[in-house]
Amino acid sequence: MPRRGFTVKKSWDNPREHAMPDGVRVPAEVRIGSVPIAPATVLAPMAGVTDTVFRRFIRHASLFSSEPLFVGASEVLSQVPESGPGAPSSSEIEAAVTNAQSGCGLLMTEFTSADGLSRMRESKRRRYLTFYDDEHPIGAQIFGSNPETLAEAARIVQDTGFDLIDLNLGCPAKRVVGCNGGSGLLRDLPKIGEIFRAVRKAVTLPFTVKFRLGWNDEQIVCVELARMAEAEGLNAVALHARTREQGYTGQARWEWIAAVKQAVGIPVIGNGDIRTPEDAAAMIERTGCDAVMIGRAAPSNPWIFRQIAQYTAHGDYEKPTAEDRYRLIRTYFQMLLDEAEASQSLPRDARIGETAGKMKQFASWFTHGVPGGAKLRGGIYQSKTGADVLAQVDAFFKTHLESAVESDPGEDPTSDPLYPEGVLVCD
Numbered sequence: 001m002p003r004r005g006f007t008v009k010k011s012w013d014n015p016r017e018h019a020m021p022d023g024v025r026v027p028a029e030v031r032i033g034s035v036p037i038a039p040a041t042v043l044a045p046m047a048g049v050t051d052t053v054f055r056r057f058i059r060h061a062s063l064f065s066s067e068p069l070f071v072g073a074s075e076v077l078s079q080v081p082e083s084g085p086g087a088p089s090s091s092e093i094e095a096a097v098t099n100a101q102s103g104c105g106l107l108m109t110e111f112t113s114a115d116g117l118s119r120m121r122e123s124k125r126r127r128y129l130t131f132y133d134d135e136h137p138i139g140a141q142i143f144g145s146n147p148e149t150l151a152e153a154a155r156i157v158q159d160t161g162f163d164l165i166d167l168n169l170g171c172p173a174k175r176v177v178g179c180n181g182g183s184g185l186l187r188d189l190p191k192i193g194e195i196f197r198a199v200r201k202a203v204t205l206p207f208t209v210k211f212r213l214g215w216n217d218e219q220i221v222c223v224e225l226a227r228m229a230e231a232e233g234l235n236a237v238a239l240h241a242r243t244r245e246q247g248y249t250g251q252a253r254w255e256w257i258a259a260v261k262q263a264v265g266i267p268v269i270g271n272g273d274i275r276t277p278e279d280a281a282a283m284i285e286r287t288g289c290d291a292v293m294i295g296r297a298a299p300s301n302p303w304i305f306r307q308i309a310q311y312t313a314h315g316d317y318e319k320p321t322a323e324d325r326y327r328l329i330r331t332y333f334q335m336l337l338d339e340a341e342a343s344q345s346l347p348r349d350a351r352i353g354e355t356a357g358k359m360k361q362f363a364s365w366f367t368h369g370v371p372g373g374a375k376l377r378g379g380i381y382q383s384k385t386g387a388d389v390l391a392q393v394d395a396f397f398k399t400h401l402e403s404a405v406e407s408d409p410g411e412d413p414t415s416d417p418l419y420p421e422g423v424l425v426c427d
Contacts, residue, residue, distance in 0.1 A: 018138055018282035025312045026280050029105075030267050030290045033206030033235040035137050035163050037105040037291060039312065041280070041305050042238070042269055045108035045141040045166065045210070050128050050241050050362065053339050055107045057332050058298060059134065062103035062305035066284070104308030107138045111168045113181075114144035114153035129160050136163060141210070143168035145191065146181040147205065149199035158203045164235070165203060167195065168224075169211035172244045183244035186215050190227065196232035208272070208291075210238040213256050215244040226260045226268070238269035238293055248296075255285040269293050277304070277311040299365035302328060326397040329366045333393065337386045359389040397409035 029038040043050060043058055049335035078213065112128045131138050140157040142165065144150050150167070171182030178184070181249045185192050200207055209229050211424035214220035239260050252272025261268045270289035274280050283292055297304050300388040303320055319369045320328070325334045336358050364381040367373035 018276070018278040020278045020311070020351050020411075021281050021285040024281045024285040025288060026292060026308050028117060030209060030236075030269075032106075032164060032267060035206055039103065039105045039309060040291035041104055041308055042106040042291055042293040043108055043298055043305075044293045045102055045111050045139075045168070046295055046298075047171075048109045048298060050110050052132065052135070053335050054299075054332075055135055055138070056132060057107075057335055058302055058305065059107060060103055061302045061328065063310070066125055074299070080198055091275065100131055103307075104305035105137070107141045107168065109138070111141045111143050111171060111182075112153075113259070114142045114150045115146070117153040117156050118149050129157070129162075131162070138162055139164040139166050139208070141166040141168050143176060143181040144169060145185060145195075147191075147194045150200040151202035154199045154203045154207075156426060158205050158407065161350060162205065164206040164208060165199070167199065167207075167240075168207045168214075169209055170240050172212070172247050176242070181348060183212050183215065186221055186225070186244060187219065189221060193227065193232065196234060200233045205234070206235040208236040208238065208269075209234055210240065210269075212352065213239050213243045213253065216243050219243075220256070221255055223259050223263045226264045230264045230266050235268065236267040236269060236290075237264065238259075238271055240271070240293075241272040254283060254287050257283070257289050261288045267291065271295065275304075277308045277317055280308050281311070299362065302332075320399075325366070325370050326393070329393055330390065332362065332366070333386070333390055337390075340386070356383055356386050356389055360388060372396075 010205050019336060027040040029036055029312070030040040031037070045054065054111045068189065085349045109131070110128070117128070129140065140160070140162045142150060142157065144153070144155045154165050164357065168182055169185050171177070173182065176182040176184065180188070180191075185195075196209075209225075210223055213222045220243070222239055224237070229237050236259065238258050241254055241256050242250065254270065254272070257270040257272075268287075271293035274283060274292055274294050280292045280294075283289060286392065291423040293306075301307075303324075307317040307319075360381055360383075363377045367376050370376065373386075376396045379396065380389050383389045383392055
């Protein structure tokens, strides 16, 4: 059983190695209602991870040119404005295989309590629902168990300007399940039906649901749930192919994604155990799903969406070097500092962006595969301020880049004794 209330694991149990299927590609586009998602790749909603800083970081790190050129994240961000008309034009990108901004087709927010959204002040609500122009298309994910409250939260999401709304029926965390939210509702299909009808009636924007196979192996309800979603007017379903009881352990059972795809006519998004472009292509081949959703792999390899787009265009993709990782770490940490500074004038509960604490949270993700990464993590965990963290990063790479030899990409950061037991992540 997973430890500590299904806290996410940053590694995989005996991950399967997939060869790249011949002629199989992640689809160039999937339409969810009226919203085109191009390419058909989705950043999974992850609590404590997919805030506006990380979402923009992923989108910009995934910028893709038809030329097989690998660019570090800091170089990309220095050239691309955060929003508005200066975003990349379609002429800079292979339009047939990616949208006009990124190799990541759809961004998702952290999952947010519907009850909290309906009660909280407008200023605090901003912390959870803030996004920038360059994040479109973007969906907001909510959770809860009261149909009327979820409907009100959906109206708030729609009025805020999101492109779609998603219902979380997958989070296995005890504090969420204890309120009959997340995967706890998988034991009450009639209640889910009431929620579907209430939310669908409340909003006109595309409405989707993300769920697991069921509560446990004796209560697998994913096919029935998908059919009900389609019957109630939802526009797509996303399946994390594990049960609630599994948490984040064991293998994702892709055969159930295939079963759901065969059962419904609306788009099906597959989720679970996608770590590489090979995995993404293999999921498409084996399940026939319309799009892939990537969770844990995104923080440890923020280039994965770019790599999928490269493979789609060229049949091959490039892997990050130690220098690329340095640029990635420093760019994201600087974005956190900038966002925190920019929101200092806001009320405390509305401020966005964090400094040392958030950097420490991400240290074990980002240093995966970095030679001597445990030493860097140790320095980061001992730092008191964001500036101290950046100094540790600069000093480490100044010493190591000249002599670094890439370590095994399979290095497990959880073997580090300084590895913090992860923040709750529901992907």
